[in-house]
Amino acid sequence: MNMQHYPSVILEDAVNEFAKLPGIGQKTALRLVLHLLRQDKSDVEHFGNTLITLKNEIRYCKMCHNISDSELCLICGDKTRDDKTLCVVENIKDVMSIENTQQYRGLYHVLGGIISPMDGIGPSDLEIESLINRVKTEPIKEVILALSPTMEGDTTNYYIYRKLSQSNIVISTIARGVSIGNELEYADEITLGRSILNRTLFSQ
Amino acid sequence: MNMQHYPSVILEDAVNEFAKLPGIGQKTALRLVLHLLRQDKSDVEHFGNTLITLKNEIRYCKMCHNISDSELCLICGDKTRDDKTLCVVENIKDVMSIENTQQYRGLYHVLGGIISPMDGIGPSDLEIESLINRVKTEPIKEVILALSPTMEGDTTNYYIYRKLSQSNIVISTIARGVSIGNELEYADEITLGRSILNRTLFSQ
CATH class of the missing domain: 1.10.8.420 (RecR Domain 1)
Incomplete structure (x- = not known):
């Protein structure tokens, strides 16, 4: 054409x-x-x-590296948010997705990608060093790793976990399991297997 | 969203x-x-x-009303083209479609729409007056009506035909029939019926 x-x-x-x-x-x-x-x-x-x-x-927030209109983004600048919890995500879209759930009131840290040797992306290409600095200097008590449940996501999770394991903080990952509204028979084996292993107490 | x-x-x-x-x-x-x-x-x-x-x-050609960078579009300004044949089309995309076939060397006239009472578009909203003027003042021998084979297209064809019928020119419409490469069984009845009525002599 x-x-x-x-x-x-x-x-x-x-x-x-x-x-x-x-x-x-x-x-x-x-x-x-x-x-x-x-x-x-x-x-x-x-x-x-x-x-x-x-x-x-357009600028990038000097704290979390999210897209911003000013030096500090609206989330990092919001004093009502919980500055003791830090959610680590791959990119800006993930921040928006999590914000849309309205279930999270902590701060974010945008890595700008995930470790992917196939694409030539190593830890030094990502905002991991600045994450470690934030954990050292800010009053952070918990880091939530909210990366995609892929091989690259798991590698990045593990790398960050190793780097932060000396710090005296809780490191968690978002729950993995069957999607809400999905038929059980269509869930893949690994997801279904994990959702049994990581079962939670029933609550209404 | x-x-x-x-x-x-x-x-x-x-x-x-x-x-x-x-x-x-x-x-x-x-x-x-x-x-x-x-x-x-x-x-x-x-x-x-x-x-x-x-x-x-961007401008519109003062002759054919096609999109143009200058007062006269590249087609109207091309002296090698046949200025005795005028092809009437609905819009700019149709000019491009016909040009892409490389089967036409005449000039164009872009109406800017077709008569559609449902959408409140009457003959005065279209470049029909200027078409009639062109037929009067230019050395045009044939006007080819290349509008969509729809009710609105047929109405517009008929309106232009009536307006030009006093002029001493040939008025033709593009052939309607079964599409090349289409299975006959999927052609609609009206198209197939017309293609039998308007059959042409077989040639290789």
């Missing part, structure tokens, strides 16, 4: 920019650009300026 | 801009924005500026 005959270089440029985005092909990109052409000039200008602002003004 | 807790207003703005696009929800928008955050600053700035340029600098 790259052999399209665009009637305009400006149109083609805009289509190519959209087509660079993941999951957006040439046809979808054209549809989006033609949609923008039908919008008000001020709306499209605002869209363009938002993208420029995004890259120029 | 609108209750997301975004860690940054700038991030949220960018996500909301993408989520305004047709077919892009809040989750996809976030994925696209996080992708852009991983790109080079200059690339994202270029994307933003392209959008601003798009809306500010």
